[in-house]
Amino acid sequence: MAQEDGNIATLAVDIGGSGVKVMVLNEDGTPRTERSRVETPQPPKPEPIIAAIATLAAGQGKFDRVSLGFPGVVQNGIIKTAVNLDPDWINFDLATVLSQKLDKPVRVANDADIQGFGAISGHGVELVVTLGTGFGSALFVNGKLVPNLELGHHEFRKGQTYEEQLGRAALDDVGKKKWNERLEKAIASLEHLFNYDRLYIGGGNTDRIAINLPPNVKIVPNVTGLLGGIALWCN
Incomplete structure (x- = not known):
């Protein structure tokens, strides 16, 4: 070994x-x-x-x-x-x-x-989303993973999915300002949907985030993945 x-x-x-x-x-x-x-x-x-x-x-x-x-x-x-x-x-x-x-x-x-396993505290309802080429997601309840969530491919707004609105192609298409406006709406939507205790945001596009995040929302580094x-x- x-x-x-x-x-x-x-x-x-x-x-x-x-x-x-x-x-x-x-x-x-x-x-x-x-x-x-x-x-x-x-x-x-x-x-x-x-x-x-x-x-x-x-x-x-x-x-x-x-x-x-x-x-x-x-x-x-x-x-x-x-x-x-x-x-x-x-x-x-x-x-x-x-x-x-x-x-x-x-x-x-x-x-x-995997990014979620590296980020969560293991207490309460914790949601992880990743902003990269696509829109990844993971949900944990007291440290236990809810498998195969694939939230990114569910409808978000205007007949489009979270990934279509917040993936890399969308960022390149609409620009940083509008993308951040969408992200702010997504965070509000996800909080109402999951009633999470904490939301962790990872992925390569976190450096484009330019909004004030709620206290229970945290950006995690890419290495967490x-x-x-x-x-x-x-x-």
């Missing part, structure tokens, strides 16, 4: 619509290495993305196991939806294929779920 001071090392991987990121974590979830990133290969099909993960992993040193966050619904390591990547991902057994590629055990979950990966091996 590739251990250091008795620690089992976990390679945390985050696949996004614009970037693929990796980092090695100690057994307690603290970073052992610096984060590495490459642009998501285009077209974003399984083979080139898996090759990119293998290349990044080779530069991270030794590790014993892998946690991977994927932007879509994941069931038993198999991809069920991949709206912002490529249709070739549908029904792709990512856990098995990557395990064979890296010769390590692999666990795969939705990327927003990697740090939360340790939770996949805690049960």
Whole structure:
């Protein structure tokens, strides 16, 4: 086993619509290495993305196991939806294929779920949304995940979904000011819908947020999407 001071090392991987990121974590979830990133290969099909993960992993040193966050619904390591990547991902057994590629055990979950594991307190109703290429979401009740929420593809306003109104394409189309106005409306809508105790906002577009957030809303750093990966091996 590739251990250091008795620690089992976990390679945390985050696949996004614009970037693929990796980092090695100690057994307690603290970073052992610096984060590495490459642009998501285009077209974003399984083979080139898996090759990119293998290349990044080779530069991270030794590790014993892998946690991977994927932007879509994941069931038993198999991809069920991949709206912002490529249709070739549908029904792709990512856990098995990557395990064979890296010769390590692999666990795969939705990327927003993993970010949530890295952000939540574990008390009360906690909602996580990610603002990136798409609009990710995860809901936790007293630290327990409510699976397969996929809130981004539900109708939000004007006949459009949260993702259509707040994804990266929308930001580029309507600009920062209008996008922030939409975000403010979304936060109010989500609070009425879920009556959450806390809302965490992550993802690559959090640096575009220019509104005053309510006291129970917190922006979390992108690295949380990697740090939360340790939770996949805690049960």
